[in-house]
Amino acid sequence: MFQVKYKFGAKYNFVFLLKIEKHRAMIKKEVLDAINAQINAESYSAYLYLSMAAYFEDMGLSGFANWMKVQYQEEAAHALKFFNYLTERNGKVVLKAIEQVPVDFGGIVDVFEKTQVHEAHVTDLINNLMNVAMAANDHASQSFLKWFIDEQVEEEANVQKILDTLKLIDGQGNGIFMMDREFGQRVFVDPNAAV
Numbered sequence: 001m002f003q004v005k006y007k008f009g010a011k012y013n014f015v016f017l018l019k020i021e022k023h024r025a026m027i028k029k030e031v032l033d034a035i036n037a038q039i040n041a042e043s044y045s046a047y048l049y050l051s052m053a054a055y056f057e058d059m060g061l062s063g064f065a066n067w068m069k070v071q072y073q074e075e076a077a078h079a080l081k082f083f084n085y086l087t088e089r090n091g092k093v094v095l096k097a098i099e100q101v102p103v104d105f106g107g108i109v110d111v112f113e114k115t116q117v118h119e120a121h122v123t124d125l126i127n128n129l130m131n132v133a134m135a136a137n138d139h140a141s142q143s144f145l146k147w148f149i150d151e152q153v154e155e156e157a158n159v160q161k162i163l164d165t166l167k168l169i170d171g172q173g174n175g176i177f178m179m180d181r182e183f184g185q186r187v188f189v190d191p192n193a194a195v
C-alpha cells in the first residue's frame with residue numbers, strides 16, 4: 001500500500017490511497033505439475049546428449065561431439081524456457097532428480113537411432129502437455145506450447161536427415177570424416193535470447 005499526494009494549486013489537497021495487489025492468476029495445478037515434469041524431461045535430454053558427446057569424444061570424433069554438445073545446450077535452454085514460463089505465471093518451479101542416462105553406445109548409427117527414439121518420446125510428452133493445457137482451458141499455456149510443438153517437428157526432421165546420410169555413407173571412413181567436419185561447425189543459437 002502506498003500514498004500518492006496530489007496538489008492542485010494551493011487550495012486543494014487530494015489524497016489517493018492505492019492498494020497494490022499482485023495479481024495472482026495462478027496456473028492450474030495439473031498444468032503446473034506437467035510443466036515441472038517437462039523441466040525434468042528436458043534436463044534428462046540435455047544430460048543424455050552430453051553423455052553422447054562424451055562417447056563421441058572418446059571415439060575421437062570431435063565434430064560429432066560438438067553436435068551433441070550443441071544439442072545439450074538446446075535441451076538445457078528448453079528446460080530454462082519452461083522454468084521462465086512458470087515464473088511468469090507465478091507457478092513454483094520444483095526440480096527433481098534426473099534419471100541415470102546411458103553411458104555406452106554401439107557406434108555412430110546406434111547413437112542417432114537412440115536420439116530418434118528419444119525425440120519421438122519427447123514429442124509424445126509435448127503433445128500430452130498440450131492436452132493437459134487444453135483440458136484445463138489454459139489458453140496462455142497452449143500458446144506457449146506451440147513453440148515446442150514446432151520445435152519437435154524440426155528435431156525429428158534433423159535426426160532423420162542424419163540417419164539418412166549415415167545410411168548413404170554406410171560406415172565409410174571419408175564420409176564419416178566429412179560429417180565430423182561439418183558437425184564441428186554447428187553453433188548454439190539461444191532460443192531464450194531476446195531477438
Ligand code: MG
Pocket residue numbers: 042045074075078122
Ligand atoms: Mg527439448
